Amino acid sequence: xxxxxFSIANKDLRVAKIMMDEAxxxxxxxxxxxxxxxxxxxxxxxxGETTDITLLSVHNVIxxxxxxxxxxxxxxSREDKTWMIKxxxxxxxxxxxxxxxxxxxxxxxxxxxxxxxxxxxxxxSYFATS
Numbered sequence: 001x002x003x004x005x006f007s008i009a010n011k012d013l014r015v016a017k018i019m020m021d022e023a024x025x026x027x028x029x030x031x032x033x034x035x036x037x038x039x040x041x042x043x044x045x046x047x048g049e050t051t052d053i054t055l056l057s058v059h060n061v062i063x064x065x066x067x068x069x070x071x072x073x074x075x076x077s078r079e080d081k082t083w084m085i086k087x088x089x090x091x092x093x094x095x096x097x098x099x100x101x102x103x104x105x106x107x108x109x110x111x112x113x114x115x116x117x118x119x120x121x122x123x124x125s126y127f128a129t130s
Contacts, residue, residue, distance in 0.1 A: 005042030006127050009035045013116065020113060025104035026094035032109075032116045033061065033087040039119075040064040043126050047071050061087045072126060083115050 001007050016031035037059060044052050044067055055067055062084045069076050076084075090112070093102040120127070 005038045005045060009038035009042065009127070012038060013120070016113060016116070020106075020109045023106070025106060025109045026102075028109045029090040029094045029104050029112055032112045033059075033090045035116055036084075036087055036119060037061050037064060037091075039123070039127050040068045043068050043071060047126075059088070059091050061091075068123075068126075072123075080119075083119075086112070 001011055012031045012034040016028050016035060019025070019028035019031055040061065041056050041064060044055055044064065048055075048067065048071055052067060055064055058064075062081075065080060065084045066076060089100070089102075090104075093100045094104055
């Protein structure tokens with residue numbers, strides 16, 4: 001594994017699949033979120049501006065995706081916006097106890113994993129390490 005957002009993101013995607021196969025659904029959702037977050041941060045780090053540095057220290061995939069779309073010159077689709085909202089909540093709600101804690105289902109994970117694979121396919125040309 002390389003010391004890059006893209007390399008670590010791809011490891012997170014592999015771990016998400018393992019967690020899904022092991023019925024560790026909360027962990028699978030969190031690793032799906034981490035794949036998206038780190039992929040976006042990789043693009044922002046390599047193609048963004050120095051003013052983007054604060055974005056690299058947050059887990060807000062909504063803002064990260066908006067900046068990513070600015071960088072690549074695309075608008076945010078309704079589907080992607082909906083998924084970024086879900087993914088943002090998965091980072092905290094599947095990982096920390098409290099009022100908004102969620103117990104993920106197999107269906108939650110399958111749907112999310114399918115979206116993440118589609119996300120990777122659509123944007124992988126931007127997720128290069130060079």
